[in-house]
Amino acid sequence: MSKFQVISSLLILVFIIFVIYEITAFSPNHSTMNHSTSNRYIQVQLLGVNDFHGQLNKYQRVSGTMAGGAEYLAAYLKKYIQENPNTLLVHAGDMVGGSPPISSQFQDEPTIEFINLLHFDVGTPGNHELDQGVNEMKRLIYGGFNKETGYFQGTNTSYSSANIIDRKSGTPLLPPYVIKQIDGINIGFIGVVTKETNLYVTPENRKEVEITDEVSVINRTVKLLKEKGIKVIVVLAHDSAKSDQTGANPSGALVEMAPKIDDEVDVIFAGHSHEYANTVVAGKLIVQAYSNGKAFSQVNLEIDPRTKNIVKKQAKIIVTSHNHIKPDKETVALLNKYRKRLGSYFNQIVGEMPEEITRNQDANGESPLAKMIAESEREAMGVDIAFVHQGEMRKNFKKGDITVEDLYTDLPFGHSVSKLILTGDQIKLALEQQWTKDYENRLQTVGLTYSWDSNAPIGSRIVAMKDRKGQEIQPNNEYEVAVSNYLASGGDNFTALQQGRLVESGPQVVTALIHYIQQKHPHE
Incomplete structure (x- = not known):
């Protein structure tokens, strides 16, 4: 075999090997696919x-x-x-x-x-x-x-x-x-x-x-x-x-x-x-x-x-x-x-909690912290009844000293307290709106107790309502109720509260709570 024939044979062999590699390396059925493409x-x-x-x-x-x-x-x-x-x-x-x-x-x-x-x-x-x-x-x-x-x-x-x-x-x-x-x-x-x-x-x-x-x-x-x-x-x-x-x-x-x-x-x-x-x-x-x-x-x-x-x-x-x-x-x-721009005001101690006050709700939808906020709103507006929604508060109160920052962190939305005039029927409708077909959104109430039937159709669950003296809430009677301006405007889908007549706008919710804690749980 001549030198030229040997070189030609080698070139052909190299070409065949290259073609076989190209076909196998990029064939989707070839076992080396994952290895060759992973990089x-x-x-x-x-x-x-x-x-x-x-x-x-x-x-x-x-x-x-x-x-x-x-x-x-x-x-x-x-x-x-x-x-x-x-x-x-x-x-x-x-x-x-x-x-x-x-x-x-x-x-x-x-x-x-x-x-x-x-x-x-x-x-x-x-x-x-x-x-x-x-x-x-x-x-x-x-x-x-x-x-x-x-x-x-x-x-x-x-x-x-x-x-x-x-x-x-x-x-x-x-x-x-x-x-x-x-x-x-x-x-x-x-x-x-x-x-x-x-x-x-x-x-x-x-x-x-x-x-x-x-x-x-x-x-x-x-x-x-x-x-x-x-x-x-x-x-x-x-x-x-x-x-x-x-x-x-x-x-x-x-x-x-x-x-x-x-x-x-x-x-x-x-x-x-x-x-x-x-x-x-x-x-x-x-x-x-x-x-x-x-x-x-x-x-x-x-x-x-x-x-x-x-x-x-x-x-x-x-x-x-x-x-x-x-x-x-x-x-x-x-x-x-x-922190420097915020200053020292928020470090001030407002009061002292004798125990942890939690925002967690019990089986009846009641929360100790929500009840405290509702009481502070009721006292701030001088009324008998107050409602608070669960989304108003964000944190539990720890046992011990409570600072201004703690309160603003728990009540961060800047809502104010409103005094509304509501009829008994409007109060009942607001309480019915705690339940929808998709979820339950319970209100915290003070100055009012009620019973409900959880098996009744949505919109017809409230059985009875009584004021703080144990008297039945009358459908056509008017009652003074303290709520946040957020609830008063129909927030959280409590549209019944929009039907109320606004008679007074009060302090911020957080301010009302500060005053309440200073009175009830003063710092020693």
Whole structure:
């Protein structure tokens, strides 16, 4: 064989080997497929926070360890971002509202500054973002002037909400979706808030908007994203979800919605119910990381850059334990700035609790803390009857000294006390509204007792009502009743109270409680 023939044979052999490799390496049935492609999948990390509620300087115990606080949450998030540069930071709403004084006394601007410091990529409003009305929500997002704090620059986070609909235009108030690109992959984010926001936010503060059905707007928005060729879709839903630590026994609004949501949705970040969730329902990974910054969600995605599809997804809920990390210095500086501005007033001791006063309800729907608040409102307005709703208060009172900050943290909404004139029939209707087909929302009453039949139809459960002297409440008689201005305006769907006649506006709910504690439980 000539030298030329040998070289030609070798070249042909090399070519055949190359062709065989190409065919086998990229054959979907070949056993080396996973090995050859695993290195080329794009690793994307989504870190999620929900229901922070401005808890910048508040800590809680989780499984025996101290957790939470903005400086620790920031330290964890920065650490995880550093470990994977392909990270997007997201939140599922209620980042503000129900905040302690360090945030609430400055119109929640400190919390937005914290969000900006961490450079959250995408967020969605929860129901509490609307507590102060649509314009104030938009100011915190886009910037603007407030008479209490002056001009604020807003946030650098992209916000989305597909189901907060502007009544005038009939279109979403905020962008229905946000697209973020990471390592060449476009990821679509759709924000929604629970339709129950129509119940929780006073009519005055949501008059410009309507909150529509979540599933239908998600599916419509998914269609828009699919038309743009986007295959990785994440929903930021301020809606409830819950599961066991293993992912078993999922429940909540989003679990019920999941089978109805377009299958192109891959991940749903939940919120609103402050529960733990890490589960898969109808092929959708659903996560919720408790509340108040004591944990966050880590979602890891493996994405095929050729098909743009997710090939693997998994999640962890990570507690922000103080034991394993040092506080973030930038955040500590931010907190110190606002502690200084807050001054010493909130450190003053108001009284001393002889025992823990809990907000937890018993079988009859009664809560010791709610009863104390109701008594303080009744005394402040000089009436015989008072009602308090469970959502008014956020924390238990610990045994021992109670400070002004403790009270403002427990009653953060700035509600005032109203004196209403209600007929017996109107009082009965308000009590009937504690039950709906979907849930029970009990009122705390003082100066009035009532009995009910839990087996009777909704709307016809109240059997008898008596005043503090044991006299039957008469349908046509008029009674003076103390409630918060939130309840008086029909908040929490107690629309019967809107029928009452407002005769006097009193102090803030927190002020009435301060005076009550100073009298009943003075500091020794």
